Amino acid sequence: MKKPILILAVLFSLLFVSESKAQYNTGIGLRLGSGNGLTVKHFIQSGAAIEGILYTRWQGFIITGLYEVHKDIDGAKGLQWFYGGGAHIGTWNADRRNTPWGDNGNSSTVVGLDGIIGLDYKFDDAPINLSLDWKPAVNISDNGGLWWDEVALSIRFAF
Template sequence: MNKIKYFFILAAFWGFSVQLAAQNFNSAIGVRFGYPFSISYKTFISESHALEGYVGFRGYSGVANWISINGAYQIHSDIDAIDGLEWYYGAGAGAQFWSYDFAESGSTTFSVSGYLGLQYTFEEAPVSVSIDWVPTFFIGDSRYGAFNSFGGGYGALAARYTLGRQ
């Protein structure tokens, strides 16, 4: 067998052996410190599957800025070595509403994102923190012309107040 077949066999065994997470809260609200800076709401729809929505702002040195609306579907899994620590992955989509300082018009772009992160929920406090990497592909037109590009530098450090503790 070649190396690709070995990789897929190992990935399949690993996927079946992953333990699902049993988070200790139902939902959380807070902020994402990153690109863009955002207000975030996350809710679990099962023990390991969550939906996150966030609205953010990003400025570009007095030239342009955007307001974005994003949603993500995430799958969480416990890291057994540390109570309260989980890793997650997922996918999402968003829309960015651009405003330009040098023009009286704006534009809209759309995005498709992947998510890979760590989340820690404190046992003694109603707080959850996470850090994630969100590689994003943007689609649409902007004042700069066609805006079909990939951005690998997106992500955030988030802090949220948990609701519905279990």
């Protein structure tokens, strides 16, 4: 358990290394991947954003909150890479639960920590933002374990 906390602490210490300029203030849209749902990303300062994700997976619902640091990629206007971390909570109803672990006849709630790394692109002539990311997570309650397969494409309306 100490290793994920150490990794999260290192990520947060890297948050203040340098800044980049955000290409948009807020983006709202769809997140499509191993779980599908809604995403909202808002820049709270230059180079720092918070993201909220509400998605469904294994016929349950998961809410994730993330803090992300964005860095410009030299020579690629509108393209940034980002990293960060946060937490999630999810629940599955006993009648609809379809997870790859545990007893599918029982309701379940899971809480855990998330990391994220990816690419973020804002089209210059259109209010469209695309993000491709990998979001591994570790569950620290009920049916603990790792989710390594959280890869998704987010398509947002940016304003």
